[in-house]
Amino acid sequence: MHEVSIAEGILSAVDKTLENEPKTKVSSVAVSIGELAGVEIEALLFAWESVTRGTRAEKSVLEINRVPGVAWCMQCGKNVPLHRHGDACPHCGGYQLMPVQGHELKVDSLQVADLEENS
Ligand SMILES: [Zn+2]
Numbered sequence: 001m002h003e004v005s006i007a008e009g010i011l012s013a014v015d016k017t018l019e020n021e022p023k024t025k026v027s028s029v030a031v032s033i034g035e036l037a038g039v040e041i042e043a044l045l046f047a048w049e050s051v052t053r054g055t056r057a058e059k060s061v062l063e064i065n066r067v068p069g070v071a072w073c074m075q076c077g078k079n080v081p082l083h084r085h086g087d088a089c090p091h092c093g094g095y096q097l098m099p100v101q102g103h104e105l106k107v108d109s110l111q112v113a114d115l116e117e118n119s
Pocket of ligand 1: 073074075076077080089090091092093094
């Protein structure tokens with residue numbers, strides 16, 4: 001499943017960021033995901049829960065910032081909204097569209113908390 005490898009990618013980016021901070025755990029991770037990136041949000045949240053199990057990101061919240069798809073329409077000569085690949089321009093109905101935004105897939109920020117010392 002596509003979303004599992006994305007979740008693993010996010011987790012390894014988080015691990016790398018916290019490489020030198022062994023006494024922290026992750027409370028939330030903010031990611032940007034473009035509308036055209038082909039990611040199922042529900043599936044990604046589910047995958048996140050499963051790949052973080054047993055890691056320091058267990059039970060962390062994955063905050064998803066959905067970046068809207070935008071394409072340049074050659075006929076209209078301007079940017080128009082594009083919700084999925086293969087859709088027509090909402091203004092002229094043409095298909096000469098060049099996506100300019102909406103393929104984002106990145107970690108924006110993360111929030112950490114100190115590990116609780118139980119002993
Ligand atoms: Zn157009």
